[in-house]
Amino acid sequence: MKNQKFKLRNSGTQRSLVYRFLAHHVATATMISVATGIPQKNICRYKRELERAGLIYQVALDRCEITGRPAWYLCSLSAGLNKEFLRS
Known part of the structure; x- marks a missing residue:
């Protein structure tokens, strides 16, 4: 996902943009922020809402490609992943 931009024209809400981004990528909140231009604080809020709705899942705890910190x-x-293998 290096140097890849995923900005959409007329994309609607930021929350839907985050969800659509995650439909095509596996990424950390920082990676989503860099790719979409949405502030990370907003992404954290949308992440919580989408997780509670059962629409997105945490896949793995690993070092972020951008920050180098665990995320x-x-x-x-x-995104083509089976729910059985995802942490809920």
């Missing part, structure tokens, strides 16, 4: 990688089920 949860997120995805949606439409």
Whole structure:
């Protein structure tokens, strides 16, 4: 996902942009912020809302490609991953 931009024209809400981004990528909140231009604080709020709705899941705790710090990688089920293998 290095140097990849995922900005959409007329994308609607930031929350839907985060969800649509995760439908195609597995990423940390910082990686989503860099790719979409949405502030990380907003992404954290949308992450919580989407997790509670059962639309996105935490996949793995690993080092973020951008910050180098431990962070949860997120995805949606439409990213092609089986729910059995995801942390709920």
